Amino acid sequence: MQVLTVNQVLQWTPFEDNNSKFERILYISPDQDYLYVINLNAEDFPVMRLVEDVSTAILSEEARVVNFSTEVEKFSYESLPDDRKEEIDEAWNAIKELVENEPYIYVSDYRGPMVTDCMNKTGFSMPRVHRCLKKYWRSGKIKIGLLNHYHNCGGRGSDKVATNLTAKRGRKRKITRLEPEKVGINTDDYVLKKFKFAYRKYHLRENLSLRESFKKMLRTFFISLYEEGNGRIKPVLLPREQRPEFKTFCYYVNKFKNSNFIGDSLALVGERRFNLELRAKIGNQTKAALAPGSVFHIDATIADIYLTSSYREFLPIGRPVIYSVIDLFSHFIVGLYIGFEGPSYLGAAMAIYNTGSSKVEYCRKLGIPIAEEDWPAVYLPRQFTADRGEMLTKKNTGLRNLLGVDIEYMAPYRADWKALVESFFNVYKVGAISRLPGEVSMEMRRRGDPDPRTKAVLTLREFSEIMIDLAIWHNNDHWMKGYELDEHMIAEGIKPIPRDLWLWGMKRRGHCLRTFQEDVLKINLLPTETGRITNLGIKFKGIHYKCDQAIREGWFVDGNPRMGQQLNIAYDPRFTDKVILKGENGIGYQELVMIDPDHNAKEKTWDEFLHILEVIDLEHEVYKEAEEQAEAVKGYNRDKITETAKLIKQAAGSNHSKPINGIAERKAMEKELNRAKEHFFYNNPNEEVSFDDNEINGDNVVLSETSINKQEASEEKAIGNARLMALLSEQAMKSS
Incomplete structure (x- = not known):
């Protein structure tokens, strides 16, 4: 019940x-x-x-x-203005004795005299006393229920557009003291539309100030006529009392902003800048990582400093690229790459290799002695978070498929989604690069200021030492004021220092870190593409390679079942001399060397060699027109000669059904006739060796007496040919 x-x-x-x-x-x-x-x-x-x-x-x-629940239950008495509190107190003091007299106050016969007595004491009218009682009861018998709902009056937030019949609103103009008829105009529907148009088009889109937007609106929409003077056309504004005032325009602009603040902000600065700078910054990215190694953020920036050559002193060579890899849980710098590769996948691969390799060896090569505990980061994470740049490529298949490291890509123009690594670029700028020789200032250079390139003195090695010192300081000694410690960290006295958080997380939260051999890491970080087995070798990007196994197993021999098979080949874009053949099913690998030691790709980068091929292809494309023209002439001549021969044969009445016996004898005869003018001592190229008409009889060659004499003379001049003499004797006997 x-x-x-x-x-x-x-x-x-x-x-x-x-x-x-x-x-x-x-x-x-x-x-x-x-x-x-x-x-x-x-x-x-x-x-x-x-x-x-x-x-x-x-x-x-x-x-x-x-x-x-009623609306007044959501109000707070303490936050009300003093005048509103006085209204509530006055009404409450008037009806307090009445509402406490239950149940008689609910009976009309008793309520009447009590209301009359209240009117005599307080001076309230009867409707006002009745109104206070009903408000008190409907609100749930609470004192704040007596509040007058002025906030619901007046149509707040709605546009009170004037019409032709509406009296002039607002404060009177000063000019009306002298000229009362110049009262001005109301903001009707037409004027309001022009206000919106000017605000959105001129102020938001064209980025004009409010005053300039207002002036442009006047000379566009509030023109009485155009007049010509001195050969030019000029607009004449309406009289001042027939056009709006600037303060009225500002009043409605503020209403537009309040009604659609986010939309106007997007229109003013654009979605990209709004998301980066003006968006609501709520939440904490660090909470997305539960333990060290859950997520590593990776990104690159071009350092704001010019470096000099290490081979030719004090000659500037440009600005280096800094790749940073940072653990999201502890803000520990786990990897660095400082060089000139990038921003590109190769630079990112170098940073990832540094992340998973020993920092002691890395620093030793630069002459910086450190202990293992100074930079205890030799692991890869469960996931990398990167933008849609150099990491969004098919080249990193080994990182995903073989090493099992996932990659999360951020949306375009949303650097705030990996704000941790982005914020470290400012740390590098302030903590290391600031005030170094060759620094590129963010301020615009003034005329006469020295070029920062002329001030460069640091080499890449020296700059790397400075950046490594900064990373070690940050990891081991930097107190991060903005880091939010959870209750377990506070209970155990953990300081917001990256190394302390890193070690505590590995001890208390576990970790998602992964370790790989450095050789395996190198091979799987290299970009991978496919090559093909041919009888000339393993063809990869236009170059043929070989290995001992391929030669031993006869991969390049015609008929081998592996002929034409595709292979996965990893390569370093900086060298073409050697590439790496990955084993089947990802098992094992071996080096491939270039077959031709004098190849034009020798000691070149892949970019240089592919550029050479591109240039050759482009030159071929330019030459194609001449090639096609020559081929057309060749084909035309071939067709003309063939058609002429067909016509001669047709005119001679040759029949294909005639016997074809005697081909060998006719070929020998033709050969001997050609020898008469083909030998090296033949000095009369204009003399033709030909047959008379009566010398051709069907398929047999009949030699006349004259021709026989000529043949005998040529036989005597030549050394002699027994086969020809026999053939001539046989022909002479047949003819007789």
């Missing part, structure tokens, strides 16, 4: 109707026989109901008890 209490709200059927009736319980008799309720949907006084009737209605689902 439902227990009824004071201030409960009853809802009566139909429940789904928007006009459903709500009643608040104000009083329940001590013997639980009757109660008084007030209708929250009307301005009626309380009425009495039997408790039994209400309970029966609840059991029969004709009524139900619901949670109901």
Whole structure:
């Protein structure tokens, strides 16, 4: 059975109707026989109901008890202005004795005299006393319920657009003291549209000031006429009393801003800049990492400093690239790359290799002796977070597929999603680069200022030492004021120092770190593409390579089943001399060397060699027109000669059905005839060796007496040919 209490709200059927009736319980008799309720949907006084009737209605689902909150319950008495507090106190002091006199105040016969007595004491009118009583009861019998709802008056937030019949609004102009008819104009629908247009187009899009936007609006929309003078056309503004004032324009601009603050901010600065600089900065990225190695942030920046050559002293060579890899949980710098590779995948690969390799050896090469505990980071994480730059490539298949490290890509133009590593660029700028010789200042150079390139004195090695010292200081000694320690860290006295957080996280939270052999790490970080087995070698990017296994197993021999098979080959973009052949199913690897030791790609980078191929292809493309022209001439001559021969044969009446016997004899005859003019001592190129018409008889060559004499003469001049003599004798016998 439902227990009824004071201030409960009853809802009566139909429940789904928007006009459903709500009643608040104000009083329940001590013997639980009757109660008084007030209708929250009307301005009626309380009425009495039997408790039994209400309970029966609840059991029969004709009524139900619901949670109901009023608007005044959300207000705070202490935060109200003093004048509003005085209004509440005045109304409360007037009705306090009345509302405490229950249940008689709910009965009209008793309520009348009590209200009259209250009017005589306070000077309130009867409607005002009734209004205070009903507000008090409907609000749940709380004192702040007597608050006047001025905040709901006046249509706050709505545009009160004037019409032609609306009297002039606002303060009178000073000019009306002298000329009363110049009262000005109201902001009607036409003027309001022009205000919106000027604000959005001129102020937000064209980035004009409000005053300039207002002036441009006037000379665009509030023109009475255009007049010509001195050969030029000029606009004439409407009289001042027929156009709006600047302060009115500013008033409505502020309303536009308040009604659509985010939209106007996006239009003013653009979505990209809004997301980076003006967005709401809520939440904490560090909380996304539960332990060391959960997430490493990686990014690159071009250092604001010029370096000099280590081979030719004090000659500037440009600005280096700094790749940073930082653990999200502890803010520990776990990897660095400082050089001139990048921003590119190769630079990122160098930074990742540094992340998973020994920092002691890395610093030793630079002449910086450190202990293992000074930089105890020789691991790869579970996941890298990077932007959609050099890491968004197919070259890092080994990092994902073989090493099992995932990569999360951020959306374009949202550097704030990896704000940790982005903020460290400012740390490098302030903590290491600032005031160094060759620094590139963010301020614009003035005329006469020295070029920072002329001040460069540091080499890449020296600059690397400075950056490594900064990283070691940050990891071991920097107190991070903005780091939020959780309750477990505070209980154990952990300081917000990256190394302390790193070690504590590995001890208390576990870790997601992974260790790999440095050789394996190198191979799998190299970009990987496919090559193909050919009979000339393993062809990769236009160069042929070999290895001992390929020669031993006969990969390049025609008929080998592996001929044409694709292979995964890792390569260093800086060298073409050697590449790495990855084993099948990712197992093992071996070096491939260039077959041709004199190849034009020798001792070149892949970019240089591919550029050479591109230049050759481009030159071929330019030459194609001449090549095609020459080929057309060649084809034309071939077709012309062929067609001419066909016509000669057709004119001679040759028949394909004739016997083809005697081809060998005719070939020998043709050969001997050609020898007469092909030998090296033949000095009469104009003399032709030919047959007379009567010398050709079908498929047999018939030699006349004259021709036989000529042949005999040529036989005597030549050394002699037994085969030719026999052939001539045979032909002579046949002809006789």
